[in-house]
Amino acid sequence: MIESKIRISEKLETEQTLHFAKMCFEEQLKKHLPLTKVSAPAVVLQGTGINDDLNGIERPVSFPIKAMQEQPAEVVQSLAKWKRLRLKEYELPAGTGIYTDMKALRPDEDLGKIHSLYVDQWDWEMVIHPEDRQLSFLKQQVEQIYRAVKDTEMELFKKYPELNPFLPSEITFLHTEDLLEKYPHLSPKERENKAAKEFGAVFLIGIGGELVHGKPHDGRAPDYDDWSTPTSASTKGLNGDILFWNPVLEQAFEISSMGIRVDPEVLASQLEIRNAGARAELVYHRQLLQGELPQTIGGGIGQSRLCMFLLKKRHIGEVQAGIWPSEMRVECLREGIQLL
Template sequence: MSYLIKPQNYKPILDLKQTELGIKQIKEFFQMNLSSELRLRRVTAPLFVLKGMGINDDLNGIERPVSFPIKDMGDMQAEVVHSLAKWKRMTLADYNIEAGYGIYTDMNAIRPDEEMGNLHSLYVDQWDWERVITTNDRNAAFLKEIVERIYAAMVRTEYMVYEMYPQIKPCLPEKLHFIHSEELLQLYPELEPKGREDAIARKYGAVFIIGIGCKLSNGKKHDGRAPDYDDYTSEGLNGLPGLNGDLLVWNDVLQRSVELSSMGIRVDREALLKQLKEEGEEKRLELYFHKRLMDDLLPLSIGGGIGQSRLCMYYLRKAHIGEIQASIWPNDMREECQRLDMPLI
């Protein structure tokens, strides 16, 4: 069986009908608040892109995309997106979006290499967003301001859920804690990255870890990042490298931290060259997306993704993401979840 957390004495607070209504209200309310906070307009996004153009998100560089041939285009290969990290930046350019404004969209992806469990599914749904910035915005202070705006929308949404279902008490802290991945390593040197995340999230309730993808003092990365979208090498918080990060909250149902959002200031030409060189991926400079960036045809931007099912799972106090979304699960997991009172859709 894939990895399954089995919370003791778990009982769903809401029935199926209440859950479906809650999901609808959360998604409508949160995206309206996100749009307002960051001045984003909604756009339509692709489910798949052409292979070999450098548009698809490479995640950690090892995940296999779902691909298929296109009959009417000479069997050219298309790939189902992993996320829209690069596509959004090109869309900002194509729509001539001005600095201080941006776009958001519903991103639906298939990630066949995910290890299925309480938090990971083959199906990924998130709000992908991107906003045009200026050179003066490429700093840790601006990153923190944007993150705090997103977190404010999350707090308001949690209160809306409480008004709908008073039995679900709000638990997000008023303030979000910021820490760099290197500072987190120094704080918990005996723990692996996931253990550090659990420890800091348990302590503060909600935390934003800056510097995901840069090498730490122990020679390792806190977590992987594709080298061609987030800037994880430019100077950021307290002089440490990284203008990106992950937003995590403490999940009391699962007794662990849960990542709800990954985001960052995107690479400029200098950061792209540096990060591709570090990863031995200079060959990507020949791809369509990278050529546009190197030719200054793409705006500077900040962007990220916010997990829709994970956010709903957190607000509605569910123990398994399969209680929120429909997907494929191993039979033994489905049977075990049914026995544990976490029926999968």
């Protein structure tokens, strides 16, 4: 009975720390990027092209609507395209944008210590000038997000001294081509582990396009991030992932995926590369190809991922309530991991 009360008390303490961490990061995000918080949908209509395909193979959760039997709905997987449509509606000037609480379901995730069915993100999107479509601009926004994380880390340390800060003062920029050249015999995840452990915090550029001497580092759908624009004689891509070295799990830990979004020319090219030309007839894609949508940059910052990292937790189920296989629950109990 006493043990049960202790466990409940620790869980409530975690919930309080979670609330404080999320509140701090939202404030820091608004401080470092000119973003306004807006409401977001939990579902979108199927067949419009608005829902994201992520790596292009994940199944969205879909269901019929009683009042609209002719068109089913899908639970969002992320809001990259929806945000761009919203920016058009708001008519925001370049250099300003929006962010929202994105709550998604991804049933094809392999459940584990860093993956769950439920995905929560601070999804953000900002209008840019056409001339901002370059690597230097992307890096500037990455640095602002990193500053928001670092400042949140320090605020947590002030309130909870046991959560000592350990992120490096600066984030390191690497291209996926650099990692392939340096570690040609390792898998992409093994390369990420090497880089994250060496530098502590890395922005890995160029995810989605084929590398010079190999397959893509990882998958990306062809219709939101620009992964094909050349940035040098041997590199391409105006997108990437923010990776931290997680000393608790001893592995690279993805916090965010972000990038400059496709313009009409890049969208047409990437659809052709992926043999996905049929998407050009979808509502969203037609608008983009016709130049009706603003140029943007954006991404998603994992709420549970960031909190798991900053609170030094061993399992994502310690920072979000979820559904887990019974054998995983037993294993967590054996390891002293308290799932919410």
